[in-house]
Amino acid sequence: MMNFSETDFLIILSTFIILIVVLMMIAIYGVFIKKKSELLLTQKIKETTFEQELANSQVEIKEQTLNYVGQELHDDLGQKLSVARLMTNKIALAGEAEKEAIAREINLLIGECIQDIRNLSKVFITEQVAHFGFIESLEREIFRIKRLRLMEVNYKIIDHDVQIHSTHALILFRIVQECINNVIKHSKSHCLELIVKDEEAQVKIEINDRGIGFDTNIDEDGSGLKNMASRAKIINADFQIKSSENKGTNVLITYNK
Structure with missing residues (x-):
């Protein structure tokens, strides 16, 4: 042992x-x-x-x-x-x-x-947003709508010197452009309101129309809204939409700097 x-x-x-x-x-x-x-x-x-x-x-x-x-x-x-x-x-x-x-x-x-x-x-110009900047690109889009007499546009911006990274600005501009195009094509509204607020930590973009609206719960083209929301998420932004039938639509995009 x-x-x-x-x-x-x-x-x-x-x-x-x-x-x-x-x-x-x-x-x-x-x-x-x-x-x-x-x-x-x-x-x-x-x-x-x-x-x-x-x-x-x-x-x-x-x-x-x-x-x-x-x-x-x-x-x-x-x-x-x-x-x-x-x-x-x-x-x-x-x-x-x-x-x-x-x-x-x-x-x-x-x-x-x-x-x-x-x-x-x-x-x-290939890089329109990078060349002109986010705000000027928005203003050019508004000028296009007014020039073609597509609808009345009320535009308000608190500060023209909005600082957004150029690549983020391009995607953000495309989201806003798509919202505007949806208003022109589907809302049957005669007026569009665009408000840009440059705050210390955020840029808030609000798009309103006085059109026919829709029920967001049964939106037939929900893929378009989801696409805009997913794009917003990629650039650290929040996409919210409120609408009801015959009461118009409100879109709020909040970009976190």
């Missing part, structure tokens, strides 16, 4: 304790590595999602720009040039005094067309 001295027992016990501690450290390290990998994967997914939404927003803004340019060329420039052409045809049959008046009118029309073309050229 083997006899263990007290020293042997202590050595065995110490070895066992050290082994347990080492195993625990290995287990803790394994959990740490796993958590770190999960965090890195989550961060990578967030970055990928953000880049995808940024790319989608850029594409959608370009499509919106092309639609706008098409409308302007057809409805405004096309009409002005047609009138100028008709007036040119009249010159041959007009008297000297009348010719001078027609020439002045043609000159004014051509001047307006040149200015319109210059205005249109600005919307082709």
Whole structure:
């Protein structure tokens, strides 16, 4: 029978304790590595999602720009040039005094067309929001609506010097643009109200209409609202919408700086 001295027992016990501690450290390290990998994967997914939404927003803004340019060329420039052409045809049959008046009118029309073309050229800037800034891009969108006489727009901004990261501003602008387009297409409202409040920690954007409204619980196009809400979440913003039938719609976007 083997006899263990007290020293042997202590050595065995110490070895066992050290082994347990080492195993625990290995287990803790394994959990740490796993958590770190999960965090890195989550961060990578967030970055990928953000880049995808940024790319989608850029594409959608370009499509919106092309639609706008098409409308302007057809409805405004096309009409002005047609009138100028008709007036040119009249010159041959007009008297000297009348010719001078027609020439002045043609000159004014051509001047307006040149200015319109210059205005249109600005919307082709690839990074519109990055170039002009968030607020000016909003104002250009409002100018477009007023120019095309789509509806009356009441616009109020507390501070023009709103500081928003350019990539966040692009996605935020696209959310606002999509809200405005929904009002134009679906609300049957004659008036749109846009309010921008720049606060210390937040930027609040409110969009109101006086249209037919809808029940948000049974919205048939709920995917559009979910898309805007998910985009808002990506840039650390909150998207809230309130609406009821025949009472209009209120959208509040709160961007956390």
